[in-house]
Amino acid sequence: MxxxxxxxxxxxxxxxxxxxxxxxxxxxxxxxxxxxxxxxLERAIARHEVREIEQRHTQDGLRERDSSASFPPDNEDDVVIIYNRVPKTASTSFTNIAYDLCGKNHYHVLHINTTKNNPVMSIQDQVRFVKNVTEWREMKPAFYHGHVSFLDFTKFGVKRKPIYINVIRDPIERLVSYYYFLRFGDDYRPGLRRRKQGDKKTFDECVSAGGSDCAPEKLWLQIPFFCGHYSECWNVGSQWALEEAKYNLVNEYMLVGVTEELEDFVMMLEAALPRFFRGATELYKTGKKSHLRKTSEKKPPTKESIVKLQQSAIWKMENEFYEFALEQFQFVRAHAVREKDGELYLLAQNFFYEKIYPKN
Incomplete structure (x- = not known):
């Protein structure tokens, strides 16, 4: 060179x-x-291997199920969802979607009807309920709903827990809706006589007069529903109950939506649990009866009434829980969907498996 x-x-x-x-x-x-x-090429091979493994597992599961009918199948047909619905949070609207889809998607819907709508079960009823939910194979897969506070299934020795979901609402808006619902009902069952029917007093007049139906203590509901079956959960203004409700929301619930963004909640459930909610988003948007329930004769409260309620420590705690739930829901949504031209789109699968050993 x-x-x-x-x-x-x-x-x-x-x-x-x-x-x-x-x-x-x-x-x-x-x-x-x-x-x-x-x-x-490596990713394609890995995806091919994953599909082969999944197919083998599916075939093995079918063979095991056929060969041993005494054991329940460990698949999506064994799934149970519990929606322990909080009153006046659009719970009937959402539940009607489940009823509309159950025949098409092949699952059962069961309403938990407690005496006098008591959200706290006796210890013997807790045992019965846990046994029903876990062992009633003829009703699986199942969607249970009712005004019942959270129940921890692990306390009863259950290995496969149900999937909890729920929806909550701005605490003052929820109370106003409930106040007028007790007096005027709604368009869902307009002929049904309500407990306070005939009382024409507005919510603002109730607040001004210091009435019991609009007192700050009536705001204390969403926290105990998530807190559960402990006595402290139902002590109005308990800081322990607030922290327990937050813990359960994050650790025990798969998804908690908010009434104000119910469509997004439905869409995310359809993506996560298509076995139950396939077609739910389209039904919510176009259905004629699934989400039309509205409280009759409801009058928005004045600023003065709102400010008066917001001065209470109970509102501050319930609102803190609502804001906590809203932030968590928006965090989950931000990692699940993207917005384009004013429409939300679900993200495609963003993970895969590779370097699967041993090689077949």
Whole structure:
């Protein structure tokens, strides 16, 4: 090479160096493309292996189920969802979607009707309920709903817990809706006589007069529903109950939506649990009866009434819980959907498996 440099003119030497550099860049690009192709091939092979493994597991599960009918199938047909609905949070609207879909999607819907709508079960009823939910195979898969506070199934030695979901609402809006519901009912069952029917006093008049039906203590409901069957949960203004409700919301509930963003809640459930909620979003948008329940004769409260309620420590705690739930829901939604042209779109699967050993 040294002899060539002596014999070659400087211009030719420069051209030779440029040619060499171009050749090296070309080789590096080819090597990079080969590496990318190898990566794509490895991912394709990994996905193929995953599909084969899933197919084998499915076939093995079917063979095991056929060969041993005494054991319940460990698949999505064994799933139980519990929606321990809080009153006046659009719970009937959402539940009607489940009723509309149960025949098409092949699951059972069961209403938990407690005496006098008492959200706290006796210890013997807790045992009965847990036994029913876990062992009533003829009713699986199942969607249970009712005005019942959270019940921890692990306390009863249950290994496969149900999936909890729920919806909550701005605490003052929920109370106002409930106040007028007790007096005027709604458009769902307009002929049904309500407990306070005939009382024409508005919510603002109730607040001004210091009435019991609009007292701050009536705001204390969403926290105990999530807190559960402990006595402290129902002590109005308990800080322990607030923290327990937050803990359960994050650790025991798969998803908790808010009334104000119910469509997003429905869409995310359909993506996460299509076995139950396939078609729910379209039904919510276009259905004629699934989400039309509205409280009759409801009058928005004045600013003065709202400010008066917001001065109470109970509102501050219930609102803190609502804001906590809203932030959690928006966090989950931000990692599940994207917005484009005013429409929300679910994100595609964003993970895969690779380097699966041993090789078949």
């Amino acid at each position: 040294g002899l060539l440099r002596v014999m070659m003119p400087p211009k030719l030497q420069l051209l030779a160096l440029l040619a060499f550099a171009v050749a090296m860049i070309f080789l590096e690009n080819q090597i990079q493309k080969l590496e990318e192709s190898r990566g794509k």
